[in-house]
Amino acid sequence: MHVPGQMRRRAVMALLGTAAAGPALAQFRVEVTGVGLTQLPIAIAPFKGEAELPEKLAAIVQNDLERSGQFRAVDAGAGAGLDETSRPDLAPWRQKTADSLAVGSATRLADGRYDVRFRLWDVVRGQSLAADGFVVVAADLRLAAHRVADMIYEKLTGEKGVFSTRIAYVTKAGNRYNLWVADSDGENAQSALSSVESIISPAWSANGRQLAYVSFESRKPVVYVHDVATGGRRLIANFRGSNSAPAWSPDGRTLAVTLTRDGGSQLYTIASTGGEPRRLTQSAGIDTEPLYSADGSTIYFVSDRGGAPQVYRMPAAGGQPQRVTFTGTYNISPALSPDNRWLAYISRINGAFKLQVMEISSGNVQSVTDTTADESPSFAPNGRMIIYATRQGGSEALMTTTLDGKIKARLPGKGGDIREPDWGPFQR
Template sequence: MNLLFFPVRWFYKLLNFLVLFALAGTACAQFRVEVTGVGMTQLPVVVVPFKGEMAAPQKIAGIVQSDLERSGQFKALSAPAMALDEMSRPDWAVFRPLSAEALVAGSVTRLADGRYDVRARLWDAVKGQEKADFKDTVSAADLRLSAHRVSDWVYKQLTGSVGVFTSRISYVTKSAGRYNLWIADSDGEGARSALMSPEPIISPSWSPSGTHLAYVSFESRKPVVYVHELASGQRRVVANYKGSNSAPAWAPDSRSLVATLTRDGGSQLYRIPVQGGEPQRLTQSGSINTEPAFSPDGNTLYFVSDRGGNPQIYKMSAQGGPAERVTFVGNYNISPAISPDGRWLAYASRTGSGFRVQLMELGTGQVTALTDTNGDERPSFAPNSRLLVYATEHQGQEALMTTTLDGRVKARLAGQGGDIREPHWGPVRP
C-alpha cells in the first residue's frame, strides 16, 4: 500500500501526508465464492462428485468445480445423478446431450494411517477417451490443497498453461480494535492468521519463494517494515529509520526489498538488503516516490510519483537513474502491479469520486478498464498472469474480487460479516 496517494475514505491523515490504515468490521477467515460473467470462450466441463468424499473432511469435486469456474476458462455443467470414480467407464450417451468437452471423476479414500488417497481421471468427453490420471496422498489437513492440485492438473491438461489454484493470497482485517494478517488459499478458504496486532498492518508482499511476507506494522506507533517467515512465525525488522518506512516490494532474487523511506527528507525509494546492510537510495527527486513494483527480470522498477503534479506511474532502472512516465490516461494513477509474464501493468485509477482497476498492455500502451465499481484498490496478479485480485466495495461492504484480464468473469470472495483489505497474490505451492 502507498501511504501517500490513496483513497481518502480508507484512511485518516496525519502530519506530512502520513496516513494510518483504517478498517472496520468483523474479522473473516472464510469466504463465499460467487462467480459472475461469461468469458468469450469457455470449455464446458463436468466434475462428478468424487466417490467417498461425503465421508471426507473436504468435498473435492466442489472445490475443483469452483476453481475451474473462477479461472474464467471453463463453464461447469451440472453432473448427472450417477456414481463414477476414476475406474468407471462413463456412459457417454448420458454426457453427450450436455455438450460437455471434458469429464472429471475420482475417489477419496481414508488410509489406515489416517491419510487420504486422492485419485482422479480426466476424459475427453467428445471422443469418449481417457486423457490423464491423477494421484495424491495427503493428511486430512491437506485435503483442500490436494483438491487445488487436482484443479491445477485439470487446468494444465486442458489449456496447456500452469494453473494457480495451489497458490495463496494474503489480506488484512480489523475486528474489535485488532488487526489480523491472514494467509488463505487462492479461493479465500482455509485462512489462518499470521499476525495479530492492536495497531494497523498494511502492505503485505509475498517473497518470490512464497516462504516470507514483508509488511508494514504500526506496533511501534510508526510505520516499520518487517519480514516474516511463515513456517516458523519468526520476523525481524528490515526498515525502522527516522520518519516513515512503507510500501515494501521484493526483488525477484529475494535478496533485497525496495521500500519508501523518509529518513533523509522527502519520500524516496531505497533498496534494502534483506539480511541487513545500508539502504541504497534509488530516487533523487524532490517529489514523492512510492509504491515500487519490479519487472519479472528485476531490471526495471515501476513506481508512483507526483513529480508531474499528480500521482502517475513511472519506470526506471532497478539501480536508479532517469525515470520515464508510463501512465497518461487519467490524472491520478497509483498501485502498480506487473504481471509475472511482464506483459501487463495493472493499477488503480481515479475516475470521478472513486477508483477503478485499469489494465495496460505494456508493449502497446493500450489501456482497458477492468471494473465498473468506484472503490477498487491494490490489484495483484495471479502467478500465471491470467487473473487479478483486488479489493473493492461491494454492496456497502469491503470485499475481495478476482477478475479475468478481459474483465468478463469476476468472482467475489466475500467476507461473512467483515471488511477485507490489502490483498496480495503469492506464488504457487509445490
C-alpha cells in the same frame, strides 16, 4: 506516511493529499458473474466417497475452474458413483455438451490420511487425458482438490494452474488487525500476525516462504520480513521517519522500500537481511509503491513528480524514470503481470477508484470493474487473474477478475475491513 488504521490505498491517498472512506464490516460468499467469450464446458462428477469428507472435493475443483474464466460447468448430476478406476459411459456427457469429464475418489486410509485420486476424460474423443493421486492428511483435502484443478487447467489450456497457490490479506475488526494467509479461493485462512496496531503492505517473496509487511506496533511504520512456516520474523527497516511499501526482488535478496529518512518519501533498496539502504530516487516529489519486473531489471513506482500521482519505471539500479500511465490524472497501486505484458493499477475517475488494466506495449487501458472503491490489485502467478479489494453491495469484499473483467468471483474471507490482498507465487 503514518496513517494508522488505513489500508495502503488510503495511506497512499493520504500521502498524496486525498481523503478516503472509512471501514465497514463484511459478509462473504462466492459469486461468479459474467460470461467469457470462449469457455470450455466441463463436468466434475462428485468424487466417490466425498460425502463422508469434511470437504466436498468436486465443488472445490468446479469453483476453481469457473473462477478462472476458462471453464463453464456442466451439470454433473448423472455422475454419482463414478470414480477413476473404470471407463464411464460418455454418451450422456456428450448429450450434455460437455467436452471433458473429471471423476475421482477419496478413500480414508488406516493411518487416518486420505487417498485422493482423479481421472480426466475427453468426452468427444473418448480418451483418458490425465490421471493422478495424492495421499494427504485431512487438513490438506482442500489442497488436494486445488491440485486436481491445477492439473485439469494445465491439461486443457496448456498453462499452469494457480489454484494451489496462496493469498495474503489484512483485516481490521474492532481494534485488532490480522495478517491472513489463505488458499487462493479465500478459504482456509490462517492468521500469520495479530496486532492492535496497523499492519499494511503484505508482499510475498518469490519462493512463497516469506512475507514482507509494514507494522505500526512501534507507533511508526517499520518493515519486517515474516517466515510463513515458522512465524519467525526479522526487522528490516526502522530508520528515522517512515519505512513503508516493501517489494521483493525476484531473487529474494533485496527489498525496494519507501523511506523518509532523508526528508521526503523516496525509494531505496535494502538487503532482505537488513543493513544500510541505498537510495534510488532523488526527486522533489513523493515516490512510493515500488515493484520489480519479473526479470528484476526494472522497478515500477508511483510518483507525483509531475504534479499528480502517476506510474513510472526506471532501471532497478536507479536511473532516469520514464512515465508509464497517461490516461487519467490520478493513478496509484501498480501491479505487474509475470510476463511483463500487463499493468494493473487503481485510477481515480470522477471521484471513484477503479481497477484499470493496461497493455504496456500499446498503452491501451481498460476499466474492468463496475465498483467504485477498488484497491490493491495483484496478479495471479500465471498472469490470468487479478485479485483486489473493493466494496460490493455495501460491504468490503475480496474479488478476483479475469483481465478482461468478464468473469469475477467474490471470495470468502475473515470478517472486518478487508485490505491489501497479495497473490503468492507458484510453490517451489
